[in-house]
Amino acid sequence: MTFNDALREVDYHQLMRRLTYYTEQRLRLLNVKSLQGLEAHDIVIETIRKVLEGKRTWKPEVPVTAFLIQTLESETSNLIRDGKKIRPLLEKDNNTGVGASVDLVSAKIHAIEQLRAAGADDIEIYVFDCWIEGVYKPAEIAIELELDIKDVYNALKRLGNKLIKLQDNEN
Template identity: 25%
Template structure:
């Protein structure tokens, strides 16, 4: 007989709402969504599409946990709330992408590309994507934190002004300043990778 699982009480859930810095927590959840979408599912949407999708996913999961009470926090399986909500987000991303895929027919106009244009640009696109991926992995390997990786993603998407990046990511001035300063220290990693590709 399967052992009954303990569901977190409303009081315990309220503690998570009241005693957590949600600005910082939201940024970590957004970073996690970005990572899951790019690394696990190979999504290549632009930064705005990634942000919109991630925000929707996080909002829906939070609503299912705190408002609709459809998603239960089994504290035996996940003693740590953050690990629980990340698992819930991971699952919701998977289900949402599967649903989107099943709803998208092959003949949808947005997926029809001009063959000549594809043939002319495919090599440049592949090189750019490979370079972007390698720089991302290099930054991770030298200890870049989530905010630094998000800054890099913005730069890679063509958002280059610091104020525009901060606005895009919804970061406070102090958080962005700290992340930008740490990111700039790692410029050598980026410069070496770009040089290796002959740019």
């Protein structure tokens, strides 16, 4: 199956919403409004064009949406690096071991304090805790916390917005 065939099988508007949402939040997380003059929606469109032109290779075993989101993650990092000639703010963390665990614990405590101060409720805190534990999928979080999936979606939305704002304040 070609990328074009796989792309035709997904709902176009749903796909664009998911990609644009992710890119919008990613730009906020990277503390920028646009990259090299491109806003989130433009970056999504440019990235799809690049894939169609063969500048990014899709493997058939990867779902189209997941592939495009991974590509957007990489594209935004590249744009920031090329634009500012600095290392991306998000990068692979090679800091492992006991020291790193202690760092993460203090970072987690600090983040929770800030979340509470920003008005986060218990569900948001529990969801954040899931993220720290490496549980990210909404359905898995819902099972873990024994919550209705809609409550998890709402909490994820609020949590994402609060954390991004808090990270922005720290920069």
